[in-house]
Amino acid sequence: MRVIRILVARWLWTRHVALVAIASVTIGVAAMIVVFALMDGVLGFLRDHFRGTEGDLVIRHRSVPHLESDLLGLVAADLESEMVSKGGSIRAFSPRLFAQGLIVPGEKPTPDEQDRIQGAILFGVDFESESEVVPLQRQMEDVALPELRVPAERRTSPFVGTRRPAILLGDALAKRLGVQGPLGPRGGDLVTIVVATPKRGAEGQPTFDQPRSETFEVAGCFTTGREDYDRLRALVARADLRKLRYDQPEFAPNASVVAASLAPGVSAGSFARELRSKKERLVVRTWEEEHRNELRSIEDQKRILVVILFFIVAVATIAILGIVYLMVREKTREIGILRAMGMKQSGILAVFTLYGLSIGGLGAAAGLLLGLFLSARLDRLVAWLSDLAGVPLLNPEIYRFETIPTRVELSAVVSVLGAAFAMSLVASLLPAWRAARLEPTRCLHTE
Secondary structure (H helix, E strand, O other): OHHHHHHHHHHHHHOOHHHHHHHHHHHHHHHHHHHHHHHHHHHHHHHHHHHHHHOOEEEEEOOOOOOOOOHHHHHHHHHHHHEHHHOOOEEEEEEEEEEEEEEEEOOOOOHHHHOOOEEEEEEEEOHHHHHHHOOHHHHHHOOOOHHHOOOHHHOOOOOOOOOOOEEEEEHHHHHHHOOOOOOOOOOOOEEEEEEOOEEEOOOOOEEEOOOEEEEEEEEEEEOOOOHHHHOOEEEEEHHHHHHHHOOOHHHOOOOOEEEEEEOOOOOHHHHHHHHHHHOOOEEEEEHHHHOHHHHHHHHHHHHHHHHHHHHHHHHHHHHHHHHHHHHHHHOHHHHHHHHHOOOOHHHHHHHHHHHHHHHHHHHHHHHHHHHHHHHHOHHHHHHHHHHHHOOOOOOHHHHOOOOOOOOOOHHHHHHHHHHHHHHHHHHHHHHHHHHHOOOHHHHHOOO
């Protein structure tokens, strides 16, 4: 065994062509580590985002027509027995009323302000119950600019204590509108919201009245870390949105959906299936089901990139095969001498297999370290490359995140290293097997 180790070490450091194979494996493994970390980071970011903005479950009711009013009452009656306080799995639920509208800065917009008009989705929520479903407090605390923040003493009830009905804007939406919150120099700007009011037509079909408008005071902003979401979302009190949308709010829909959060450790998918089977009147979807296509698109991109990078590592291991094969041809006489001295075929097989595995192992280890290093500094690397190229390589408006999310999963690292070692083993075994089968007499007669 000592002879085997000596031969492998000597050949490894005296054959500079082996460094090329080591570098190739290093690059391939590092690229796979970075891609896995990036894709897992994006998937993790999106999962955290969807769960943090949707809640665990989104619930509707089968018997509620489009303009029926008491969705909240019907759903709440079915959910009451599922609350944690009564031995169930639902920790909290909250009604949400949706409306699409236009937001204009100011109470009486000037021509310049009218140029900053923005479309947005208005979420009418009950702040206290909504905070139990999604982390609204954290989303308000994470706002970077001081002038857009909600004052700390008002974060438990931001819709209370304002001169006008209050509104919380996504920080990206507030920047586009050019408005500020109570901590800004102007002390809380006003915005005008314009929405269309639905009603039943002559044949029972929904129609729309003339647009209605209301002035709201900016109570501050929130951020989810996803620029495209924060550019299109605004939160208002559910009662204020009902008054804005409908002539007779008391007879108007009180919710569009009901969102629910589950007790820790409860699987959203399993509980949703169980709840659908017990409460057939409810339409229950998890946050993953609500955004299945978006999550699948990222997973598909990950698979495609992994396949491409797999072939890069495969090409690098082909270089190992070529190097070991050339080494067998070059050392034919030495093989004959070792066999004549009593070394068994298994020993010859071990020498060349270990030589190829050493090349692959060194490359995989170096690739792992390089991949982890680059993954931890991917933001700075991309910024440097963007400055070097003169164009943004990862535009946050396209890729939906402000900083590049990375997440190194142990399973991904094990998979990459396992694949590199397996391919190195196969590439080493083929020429090593040929070397082990050579006859000593033929080897000694080789010039």
